[in-house]
Amino acid sequence: MLVGRTVAALSRIVRFGTGSVIGGRASLLIDPNLLAELTRSREVVIVSATNGKTTTTRLLAAALGTDREVVSNWLGANMTPGIVAALGPSGFDTTAVLEVDERWVELVLSATRANTVVLLNLSRDQLDRTQEVRKIAEQWRRALTATPPKVVVANADDPLVAWASMAAPSVIWVATAQEWTADAAGCPACSGRIDFDNGNWACTSCVLRRPVPTVSVDHKSVALPSGDFPFEMRLPGRVNRINAAFALATASSLNADPARALDALDEVAEVAGRYRVAAHNGATVRLLLAKNPAGWHEALELLESSDAPIIVAINARVADGHDPSWLWDVEFERLKGRHVIAIGERRFDLAVRLRYADIRYDIAKDLDTAIAHIAQSPAFSSTTVIDVASNYTAFQDHLDQLGGVI
16 A cells, blocks of 8 residues: 555645656655555566657657557656656556656656666767766666666667676567767777677677567568567658557567557658657758667668658757767768758757758748748748658747657
């Protein structure tokens, strides 16, 4: 039975409103052990990564929701206050699918004793305030050793994730054909060199090497141990098929029917504003989020497939990281042939990078000015979809303008 102070804490959550981070913080002040108490009798799944955790959490919640009640914080409040706020209004037997910031995995796993942990990738992100990625991998490995879940669903093609996940008693390995390898050149086990060769990887100095995958995905289907399942998605791009493979593999491990789960994945058209298509100031825009070099590497797959003008917005606030030097690690050269409008608080930093990439660009003070500039082009028409690719706080600003406050 819940102790009195926990009941008071839950009342506080409801008073502040479902999903309120403020309510979660207030409740944790009343009962610091509230997360453990809220998850003691429920199935818990933790999803973490540098990129893709919000989308994968949303997809997994949809997949599991085909046959059970699910509560999730997939709107992005992924630290303890946000998680507590999301869990508070739900029943204590409701399955929890929790997006968790990569730095908080150890704490959340210890508190929830989650049976399932999903680990997608690790790459550089906000290094002016976040630890180097090998330190995060060490934290993950320590967490999986100290509080071992029943199963980990992990990226076989990310050496950092693989090394951390090998501490778990049981792992479902997902083949992702990960292209971004710049952050995993050093072996997390021995500090030797990781050699990447034709889809495989291995340390040149120790026994660490790519595990044998049990799940794989291509442009047509996802292959599980139980069979191959063709599927289509409304979410665009290769990266979202990979996110879907993680969601399906995890849902299947929790006894969800793969066919019904795939139907649910196909119903997801946007995730917390990502990929939203909306009318704004007489134009149609599509919102994309890319917040670090690895994320931009995947976003460029979508952006280079068209010749329409594109708006790129870069801020450098606390949530973005104050250092925008990572722009030089993004292969903006892939946008040759597209007209780019640079906006955001660090638009001049972006403009310099675009100039060196030999990209035709202009600079505008804000989204509305950029759209107006594009609308003056002779090639613009009512059917033109303008991609707006932004890092984190710029993306949130654009959601506000489009009436999509989250």
